[in-house]
Amino acid sequence: MGFSCHDVGLVYPTRDGGLAALDKVSFDQKDEEFLCIVGPSGCGKSTLLKIIAGLMAPTSGKIVLRRTSEKGRPLNSLVFQEHGVFPWMSVLDNAAIGLEMQGVSKEERHRRARAFLQPFGLSQFASRYSHELSVGMRQRVAIARAFLTDPYMLLMDEPFGSLDAMTKLILQKELLRIWEEHKKLVVYVTHDLDEAVLLADRVLIMTGRPGRIREEFSIPLPRPRQLNDGNRPEILRIKERIWAILEEEMGKSLEAAS
Amino acid sequence: MSRRAERSTWLTILLFAIALGGWEVVSRTGVLPPFFFPPPSVIAVTLKRLLLSGELLEHLGATLGRVVFGFLLGGIPAYLIGMWMGCSPDARRLLDPFVAALHPVPKISMLPIIMIVLGVGSTARIAVIALSTFFPLLINTMAGVRQIHPIYFEVARNYGAGRLQILRKVVIPGSLPFVLAGARVALNVALSLTIAVELITADHGIGKMIWLAWQTLRIEDVYAGVVMAAAIGLGIRAVIQFLTHRLVPWQVETHS
Numbered sequence: 001m002g003f004s005c006h007d008v009g010l011v012y013p014t015r016d017g018g019l020a021a022l023d024k025v026s027f028d029q030k031d032e033e034f035l036c037i038v039g040p041s042g043c044g045k046s047t048l049l050k051i052i053a054g055l056m057a058p059t060s061g062k063i064v065l066r067r068t069s070e071k072g073r074p075l076n077s078l079v080f081q082e083h084g085v086f087p088w089m090s091v092l093d094n095a096a097i098g099l100e101m102q103g104v105s106k107e108e109r110h111r112r113a114r115a116f117l118q119p120f121g122l123s124q125f126a127s128r129y130s131h132e133l134s135v136g137m138r139q140r141v142a143i144a145r146a147f148l149t150d151p152y153m154l155l156m157d158e159p160f161g162s163l164d165a166m167t168k169l170i171l172q173k174e175l176l177r178i179w180e181e182h183k184k185l186v187v188y189v190t191h192d193l194d195e196a197v198l199l200a201d202r203v204l205i206m207t208g209r210p211g212r213i214r215e216e217f218s219i220p221l222p223r224p225r226q227l228n229d230g231n232r233p234e235i236l237r238i239k240e241r242i243w244a245i246l247e248e249e250m251g252k253s254l255e256a257a258s
Numbered sequence: 259m260s261r262r263a264e265r266s267t268w269l270t271i272l273l274f275a276i277a278l279g280g281w282e283v284v285s286r287t288g289v290l291p292p293f294f295f296p297p298p299s300v301i302a303v304t305l306k307r308l309l310l311s312g313e314l315l316e317h318l319g320a321t322l323g324r325v326v327f328g329f330l331l332g333g334i335p336a337y338l339i340g341m342w343m344g345c346s347p348d349a350r351r352l353l354d355p356f357v358a359a360l361h362p363v364p365k366i367s368m369l370p371i372i373m374i375v376l377g378v379g380s381t382a383r384i385a386v387i388a389l390s391t392f393f394p395l396l397i398n399t400m401a402g403v404r405q406i407h408p409i410y411f412e413v414a415r416n417y418g419a420g421r422l423q424i425l426r427k428v429v430i431p432g433s434l435p436f437v438l439a440g441a442r443v444a445l446n447v448a449l450s451l452t453i454a455v456e457l458i459t460a461d462h463g464i465g466k467m468i469w470l471a472w473q474t475l476r477i478e479d480v481y482a483g484v485v486m487a488a489a490i491g492l493g494i495r496a497v498i499q500f501l502t503h504r505l506v507p508w509q510v511e512t513h514s
Contacts, residue, residue: 055412078416083409088431088508097427101418129508149417 002185003052003153004028007061009210010047020210021047024061027204027213031067032183036196038242039206040250045189048211049155052187053078067152072102076153077146081161084142085130091117091141092126098149116148117141120174136167140174147178153185160195169227172198180224193239193246197221198230205245208253215245296478301485304478313467318486320462324452325490328387329445336395336444337437343396344403345429357396365390366454383455390451391444398440402433435506442498449490464490 008025011018021044050056099109120140160168196203207214278298284290285297308314343349369386376382414424456465464486471479
């Protein structure tokens with residue numbers, strides 16, 4: 001079970017022969033594993049996520065899934081940093097969109113969506129539109145929606161990237177709680193080191209463009225986790241090592257750009 | 259309505275009253291010749307007379323009929339082609355040069371050509387009006403589709419939406435604010451064209467009423483016609499506002 005990336009590469013066609021965004025990305029992920037991918041900006045993390053989601057085809061290599069197909073259960077759900085929640089649908093319809101696409105009747109999908117909005121504190125906002133919600137609330141809707149369809153894997157692209165520090169902590173805690181409850185395979189892209197260490201079982205570090213996997217770290221923190229777990233000495237040491245690598249990679253990117 | 263919106267509504271009414279009052283005074287005292295600039299009270303009496311004689315409603319009905327029919331006739335294909343061009347880069351490449359070339363041509367200048375093809379009758383008149391509504395709506399519909407953020411399409415596809423579902427759940431609702439803005443422009447252009455066409459060829463309509471009054475030097479009747487045209491413009495604004503409230507309640511309410 002799980003999936004693996006085999007030498008995934010992506011070259012954007014350009015006039016002078018193409019721009020390599022990803023180069024031989026290989027890793028393996030187990031079921032129910034929370035994986036964070038960290039890298040300097042522009043390293044192709046989001047592109048990699050879209051390839052895993054099947055929204056883009058790699059120019060080389062492949063994604064191999066190891067699972068028995070279950071009818072009606074979607075393969076993956078994506079959560080984006082913003083623009084994920086449709087402004088022209090109510091919170092309830094937004095949450096239920098995955099079920100709607102699966103052909104679940106209106107009554108049934110609204111019932112199930114309501115049940116899912118409740119633990120996110122969104123019940124009283126069910127009939128609101130997204131412009132009436134804060135950014136944090138919108139991301140709650142996007143996450144509730146992703147869990148609601150019960151996908152095989154959850155793919156998150158800096159979902160808390162545009163939140164203020166306080167809201168971010170609250171949503172990280174909520175995400176940890178709901179993930180403990182549902183235990184899904186998660187690929188989570190971020191550039192926030194503290195966030196990666198707090199959430200992940202394993203952190204992959206990518207190099208600057210073209211993106212490759214440079215190193216990986218297991219995070220030996222027991223679950224359920226607490227928000228201040230990141231301050232333990234052994235975790236601080238891991239963060240220091242990751243930071244040193246990232247600094248080096250960002251330096252290389254700057255050099256390449258100049 | 260917020261206090262601020264309420265205040266600006268009152269301000270609009272006040273400004274309108276001041277303008278009318280000023281006009282009345284300037285005309286009554288002879289600062290401007292009342293024959294060419296009849297005071298609003300006289301225009302109001304004229305409107306009442308035309309209304310009671312049934313003449314006004316007949317002309318109004320003819321004009322409104324042309325505006326609405328022309329708008330539907332030009333607007334429906336404009337919406338469909340605009341949708342197609344918004345969704346398909348190939349369609350844009352194919353059709354955009356035609357749009358760019360034909361859009362700026364004043365449609366009234368095509369009336370003679372259209373009359374040669376369709377004959378000197380109501381068909382030619384409606385065709386010109388329909389043509390004038392076509393481009394504003396087409397261009398806005400296309401722009402409305404293209405400004406939808408690409409992530410919305412990815413989210414819909416990710417949740418398993420097919421082409422038809424993407425159209426229903428993303429493209430149509432996402433472009434609607436732009437389409438309504440385009441409809442407002444198209445309706446106003448249709449009104450202008452209707453009046454222009456009526457001035458030249460029709461036997462009924464506000465434009466015809468204005469022209470007949472001008473020819474017989476009934477200046478207050480000319481003004482009555484202009485006031486009616488302005489009233490239709492206000493009506494168009496009200497209809498679009500109503501539709502916007504009903505169809506796009508999700509748009510951030512900015513006071514217009």
